[in-house]
Amino acid sequence: MSLLSVQGLSVRIGALDILRDVSFEMEPGEVLGLVGESGSGKSITALGIMRLLPEVMSVEGAILLQGEALDKLSERRMCARRGRDVGMVFQEPMTALNPLHTIGDQVAETVRLHTRTGRRAARQRAREVLDRVGLEHIGLARFPHELSGGQRQRVVIACAIALAPKLLIADEPTTALDVTTQGEILDLLRRLVREDGMGLILITHDLAVVAKMADRIAVMQLGRIVERGLVTEVLHRPTHDYTRALLAASRHQPVRAARAEAATVLDVRDVVRSYPGTRRLLGRAPPVEAVRGVSFSLHQGENLGLVGESGSGKSTLARALLGLEPVQGGAITLGGQVMDAAAPRALRRRIGVVFQDPFGSFDPRWTVERLIAEPFHLLDNAPPRRPAVEEVLRSVGLQPRDADRHIHAFSGGQRQRIAIARALIIRPDVILLDEAVSALDVQVRAQILDLLAELSARFEVSYLFISHDLSVVRAITDRVMVMQAGRIVESGQTEAVFAAPREAYTRQLLAATPRLPDGIAT
Amino acid sequence: MLMRFMQRLFSLIVTLIVASILIFCVIEVLPGDPAAFMLGMNAEPEAVAALRAQMGLDAGLVARYFTWIGGWLTGDFGTSYTYRVPVAELIADRVWVSLPLALYALGLSTVIAFPIGIVAAMRRGRAADYGIMGATQLGIAIPNFWFAMFLVVIFAINLRWVQAGGFPGWHDPVAAIRALTLPAISLALPQASILARIMRSALIDTLDEDYVRTARAKGLSRSGVVRAHALRNAMIPVLTIIGLQFSFLLAGAIIIENVFYLPGLGRLLFQAINQRDLIVVESTVMLLVMAVVVVTFLVDLAYAIVDPRLRR
Numbered sequence: 001m002s003l004l005s006v007q008g009l010s011v012r013i014g015a016l017d018i019l020r021d022v023s024f025e026m027e028p029g030e031v032l033g034l035v036g037e038s039g040s041g042k043s044i045t046a047l048g049i050m051r052l053l054p055e056v057m058s059v060e061g062a063i064l065l066q067g068e069a070l071d072k073l074s075e076r077r078m079c080a081r082r083g084r085d086v087g088m089v090f091q092e093p094m095t096a097l098n099p100l101h102t103i104g105d106q107v108a109e110t111v112r113l114h115t116r117t118g119r120r121a122a123r124q125r126a127r128e129v130l131d132r133v134g135l136e137h138i139g140l141a142r143f144p145h146e147l148s149g150g151q152r153q154r155v156v157i158a159c160a161i162a163l164a165p166k167l168l169i170a171d172e173p174t175t176a177l178d179v180t181t182q183g184e185i186l187d188l189l190r191r192l193v194r195e196d197g198m199g200l201i202l203i204t205h206d207l208a209v210v211a212k213m214a215d216r217i218a219v220m221q222l223g224r225i226v227e228r229g230l231v232t233e234v235l236h237r238p239t240h241d242y243t244r245a246l247l248a249a250s251r252h253q254p255v256r257a258a259r260a261e262a263a264t265v266l267d268v269r270d271v272v273r274s275y276p277g278t279r280r281l282l283g284r285a286p287p288v289e290a291v292r293g294v295s296f297s298l299h300q301g302e303n304l305g306l307v308g309e310s311g312s313g314k315s316t317l318a319r320a321l322l323g324l325e326p327v328q329g330g331a332i333t334l335g336g337q338v339m340d341a342a343a344p345r346a347l348r349r350r351i352g353v354v355f356q357d358p359f360g361s362f363d364p365r366w367t368v369e370r371l372i373a374e375p376f377h378l379l380d381n382a383p384p385r386r387p388a389v390e391e392v393l394r395s396v397g398l399q400p401r402d403a404d405r406h407i408h409a410f411s412g413g414q415r416q417r418i419a420i421a422r423a424l425i426i427r428p429d430v431i432l433l434d435e436a437v438s439a440l441d442v443q444v445r446a447q448i449l450d451l452l453a454e455l456s457a458r459f460e461v462s463y464l465f466i467s468h469d470l471s472v473v474r475a476i477t478d479r480v481m482v483m484q485a486g487r488i489v490e491s492g493q494t495e496a497v498f499a500a501p502r503e504a505y506t507r508q509l510l511a512a513t514p515r516l517p518d519g520i521a522t
Numbered sequence: 523m524l525m526r527f528m529q530r531l532f533s534l535i536v537t538l539i540v541a542s543i544l545i546f547c548v549i550e551v552l553p554g555d556p557a558a559f560m561l562g563m564n565a566e567p568e569a570v571a572a573l574r575a576q577m578g579l580d581a582g583l584v585a586r587y588f589t590w591i592g593g594w595l596t597g598d599f600g601t602s603y604t605y606r607v608p609v610a611e612l613i614a615d616r617v618w619v620s621l622p623l624a625l626y627a628l629g630l631s632t633v634i635a636f637p638i639g640i641v642a643a644m645r646r647g648r649a650a651d652y653g654i655m656g657a658t659q660l661g662i663a664i665p666n667f668w669f670a671m672f673l674v675v676i677f678a679i680n681l682r683w684v685q686a687g688g689f690p691g692w693h694d695p696v697a698a699i700r701a702l703t704l705p706a707i708s709l710a711l712p713q714a715s716i717l718a719r720i721m722r723s724a725l726i727d728t729l730d731e732d733y734v735r736t737a738r739a740k741g742l743s744r745s746g747v748v749r750a751h752a753l754r755n756a757m758i759p760v761l762t763i764i765g766l767q768f769s770f771l772l773a774g775a776i777i778i779e780n781v782f783y784l785p786g787l788g789r790l791l792f793q794a795i796n797q798r799d800l801i802v803v804e805s806t807v808m809l810l811v812m813a814v815v816v817v818t819f820l821v822d823l824a825y826a827i828v829d830p831r832l833r834r
Contacts, residue, residue: 052738076743083741090739095732098751100829109750110740143830159740279525 001067003028003199004167009048009061010224011041018057019044019223028166029197030413031190033214035204035246037441038412038510041223042203044171049201050088051078066166084114086507087160089209092173093153095363097144103130103155104140110162131159133188149310152183157188164196171203178309178468183512186213187295205441207250208471208514209233235517245443251516252446253475254453262300265335265429265462266321266351269295272329273313273320290316292486298430301460305494307509308483314466317483318434321464335429349378352423356435359415362407368393368418369403392421395458396453413444417451424455434466449476470513474498482506523833526826534819541811542594546587549804555579559798573726577603590804599805604797609805612790617809619689620779620786623702624771627709630769634714639721640707644748646726654718661715670708670781677704687783705782709775713767720763724756731755765821769814 004026011019019041026032034042047053049063051070063070065085070078082088090096097106106120111117115124126140129325133154144152153173160168170189186479190213193200202213210217210231217235218228219242227240238244270293277285298304308314319325321332323343332339337347340368352375355361362371369389376382390400396417416436423431433452437445453476456463467473473480474494481491482505490503501507557573558565573707574580578589593599642654667739678686684704690697728734729752737747787806794802826832 009829050739052735079743079746081741081742082739088736088739090732090736092732098755099831100732100754101751109737109742113741145831156736159736247683 002026002064003030003063003066004201005062006045007062007064009045009059009063011044011048011053011060012058013056017223018215019048022048022061022220022223022225024218024225024228026199026201028199029193030216031200031202031214032219033202033204033217034212035207035210035217036220037205037246037443042220042222043171045220046088046171046201046203049167049169050082050086051075052082061359062476071180078112083110083160083165084163085165086167086169087163087165089153089160089170089173090166091175093149093156093176094158097152099144102141102143102158103135103138103147104142107155107158107162110159114163125162126158127160130155133158133194134184148181149177150184153177153181153185153186157185161192161196165198167199168193169201169203172205173202173502174205174209175204179470179509180309182209182514186514189213206514207235207246207442208516211516212514213306214384215265219246247516249442249446251471252442252449254446254449256303256453256476257457259301259478262302264296264297265300266464267333268297268330269319269332270330271295271317271320271327271332273316273325274328290429290486291320291327294483294486294488295330296481296488296491299463300429301456301462302479303456303463303465305465305475305477305480306464306483307468307470307473307480309468309509312483313365313486314483315434318353318432318464318466321432322351323348331351345378347382349375349426350428351430351432351494352426352428353432353434354416354419354423354436356438359407359412361419362408362415364407366406367403367408368405368407371407372403372418372422372425374422378426388425389421392425395424395455397447404420411444413440413448416440418449420448420451420455424459424461427459428461430462430464432464432466435468438467438469439471445472452476470498470509471515482509523563523826526833527823530819530822534815537815538812539832541815542591542808543569543587544833545807545811546590547806549800550583555798561763580748594805594808600801601670602799602802604794604802606801609802612802613787613806613809614784615788616806619691619702619784620772620775620788622698623705623709623784623786624768626702626706627713627771627775628764628768630710631713632708632764635717635721639718640725640748640753641663642718642722643725643729650721658715658718661711664711666708666712667777667781669711670704670778673708674781675703687781689770689784701782701784705775705778708778708781709771714773717760717763717767721756721760724759725752728752730753744822754828760824761824761828762820765817769810770812773810 002025007023009019009022010017022045023444024032027316034045036042048059049070053059061071065081070081072141082517097103104123104126107129108122111122111125112119123140130138135151135154135158138147138151144155147155152366166380169399173189174185177185186209189200189202192198202210204210214231217231217239218225219234220226221242222264227234227238227243232265234243234487235247238247271291272289272293273291274287274289277287292318306314306317321339323339323341326341334347334350339347339351345504369385372389372392373385376385378479389403393400393402398414398417407418410418419436437448440448449472452463455461465473465477479492480494480497481488482497482503484505485491490501490506497506498510501510555570557570557577557579561570561573578586581589590600593728597610599613601607601613602609605612638654642651645651684700689701692698725748729748734747734752737751742750743754773788775786776792779786779789787810791803792807794806
């Protein structure tokens with residue numbers, strides 16, 4: 001008997017089909033990779049199996065877990081299955097734990113809910129489970145906010161596997177984590193599957209993660225499974241066009257012209273950014289140095305990458321470069337002038353920025369025209385607004401009439417195009433791209449990378465491309481810098497650094513990055 | 523935690539000192555000489571001057587401020603100009619009406635608001651939610667003195683369950699509580715309505731949080747999630763409002779005290795202002811400020827008990 005059998009699962013909101021006739025089987029100990037772009041129905045499938053979909057959605061179809069029909073159970077009996085027979089891990093570890101309860105209590109809760117275990121025995125069990133997920137050194141009495149993102153994700157996993165469920169569903173469990181932590185969490189999940197013989201549904205948009213982890217794969221598009229099979233077969237011989245398109249986008253490399261050596265536009269010398277220590281009863285803790293003496297220069301039209309894991313100081317450096325924060329040492333010069341927190345508008349207009357979350361960086365009540373023209377306040381003689389906005393909208397592949405719409409009317413990729421238009425409209429020398437494509441689906445990401453390459457060639461604008469995603473940095477940059485604990489530990493031509501990294505840390509980052517196997521069809 | 527406690531304690535003391543100076547200065551610039559007022563329109567200037575000297579009004583500003591504060595620290599608030607009794611006694615009598623009334627009303631408000639706020643949040647968008655939201659809208663809109671008179675008509679005049687007004691004193695606790703019941707209900711109605719709405723929206727916000735979904739995935743039922751996870755997370759805004767409501771109830775019951783002829787702090791203050799009994803005004807206002815500041819301090823500490831992220 002198969003472990004899980006989903007038969008004809010369909011989900012609807014009113015007349016809108018979200019999931020159409022999804023069916024698949026899983027054997028015990030098997031890892032199923034569920035891939036597809038956002039909105040393809042991956043998470044809906046997972047929540048449908050858990051029966052945790054919002055009540056406005058109507059659900060049809062059968063879900064059999066070891067022959068037992070979960071879809072027929074009463075809500076009370078279903079509660080007894082969740083956490084005991086089926087566990088689930090979510091994408092966002094920073095918010096997936098209750099901030100007010102200790103991690104020990106949160107793991108013990110799973111045990112106490114489903115078994116007649118006393119408080120003490122449940123804590124004992126929680127300790128064992130936390131040890132198992134690699135948190136031996138973390139006390140039960142710690143609170144989530146005292147832990148890093150990777151540690152929190154281990155706690156969430158501990159909650160899910162405390163009672164050794166038969167099936168574990170992990171919904172983008174590593175998307176919010178940086179590359180080294182992602183590698184560790186994936187290794188942990190694989191070890192748990194092997195040791196407990198449980199089935200794992202791994203939901204991800206990253207084909208490389210599936211290639212590394214899964215036995216079988218199901219590709220979803222628009223609420224349907226369009227292709228399924230063994231990972232090795234599907235990745236090497238995809239039969240569906242959509243799978244082929246996803247694979248092509250995953251390893252997309254924008255075409256970029258070779259560049260001649262050009263003048264320096266941004267020069268950073270020995271920059272130090274430190275924060276005052278936390279206040280104590282008397283005095284303060286020692287200051288925290290987030291950036292410790294960073295030097296580099298960026299040439300006209302150059303694409304420079306900055307990689308490193310979270311907490312390495314990338315974003316702090318970015319804020320200093322934008323003149324949003326003072327530096328405690330060194331100097332930043334932009335086009336020969338000193339950039340600091342007191343920089344004049346005329347200097348600020350020479351550097352633009354695009355952030356990770358396009359939606360969060362726009363005022364939802366403004367029209368796109370007003371949003372894109374916002375940097376005009378940096379200009380003394382702003383050109384007429386409408387023609388300028390229409391021109392830049394065309395440059396980023398949108399329509400002039402989009403200027404009259406509001407931001408909620410656009411998809412994630414279109415929003416990022418609008419963010420790029422906003423940075424581009426005052427023709428800066430440098431655009432800082434802070435994880436600018438990290439939240440995008442692979443196909444959209446490929447399009448945005450093409451757009452960036454084209455704009456760079458056309459307007460001679462330089463990019464500082466900050467990302468924890470090494471494959472993206474490799475595709476788009478000329479040179480790359482690797483940052484660790486506030487310092488740049490390695491830098492050089494991108495291909496040279498990726499092909500033959502000198503530093504152990506760089507090698508470690510590269511090794512942790514999941515890659516599609518060589519020789520697969522595209 | 524100790525760090526936070528010390529910080530808050532320090533800011534509490536500074537606030538009280540600043541408040542005492544402000545109160546003192548405002549009372550000083552108020553028009554109307556208490557001595558002249560006490561002696562009437564036709565008093566001789568010499569008599570007024572003599573009385574001023576006797577009352578200590580002729581000393582310098584700074585000296586009088588320190589006399590006042592020194593008195594406060596030793597429990598001597600001076601003597602009322604009009605009643606000729608120690609201010610401390612006057613206030614103490616009134617506190618024993620106003621404080622229990624405020625606590626009674628706050629207790630009622632909380633006991634009513636919590637369950638209906640929780641039910642509205644859990645049944646968001648359904649009939650029960652709309653019904654509760656409509657009722658709380660009404661509860662906020664009805665003026666509480668009108669509601670108080672409505673209660674008097676029903677329960678005191680028609681049903682004769684309680685007295686229409688007055689306060690018998692605490693020597694008969696049952697009678698005292700009966701006397702405070704209608705005022706407490708009238709005070710609690712708008713407060714409960716506000717608190718229920720805050721409870722509902724805070725709980726709806728927390729029910730949308732990721733950790734609620736995690737808890738559901740562990741096998742908690744919908745109501746189990748509210749009990750074990752959502753409720754405590756929703757407490758920060760609710761505690762804030764409870765703190766504000768207590769301060770308001772302590773001093774803001776003037777109208778209700780008048781409707782029910784209760785000898786509370788609000789009426790004392792009202793009468794003292796009319797009679798230019800500034801020494802009573804000064805000390806009553808200072809006491810109310812103290813109550814507000816202390817409650818804020820306690821609410822601040824309660825935040826830290828609820829939320830471990832604030833325990834630093």
